[in-house]
Amino acid sequence: MKVMEAKDKKILCQAIESHHQIECIYHGKKRLLEPYLYGILGGKEHLHCYQFGGESESGGLPQWRNLRLDDIKHLRIIPHSHFDIRSSYHPENAHYHSIEKGINV
Incomplete structure (x- = not known):
């Protein structure tokens, strides 16, 4: 079973809290x-x-x-990046069973 490393979860939490963009590889492809x-x-941890x-x-x-x-x-935080919360962001539309960490609106 694959699990995200604790250090990567910490980076992810920092990025969410500070509204920083991230870069990662997902299914072999670079994502910004x-x-x-x-x-x-769906029973699994998702971003x-x-x-x-x-x-x-x-x-x-x-x-x-x-x-x-x-x-x-x-996973890494993109240096000197910052994003504003998009008007199309509505956490309830994502249909998550539970939220571990998220941007409050």
Whole structure:
């Protein structure tokens, strides 16, 4: 069973709290993301984020995404980045069973 490392969860929490953009590898593709929350969706830990750059398997960027935490690799905060909360962000629309960490609106 793959699990996101504690150090990466700490980085993710820092990015959510400070509204910093992140970069990671997900399913072998580089993703540029604005992290909004992480929690339980469909019984697994997921990140609810806005992908604004990089690559995607399904195309269609920019786009809201739910990424499985255990599939996120090489996570880092993008230096000197900051994002404003998007008007299209509504945490209740993500349908998470529980939220571990998230941006309050």
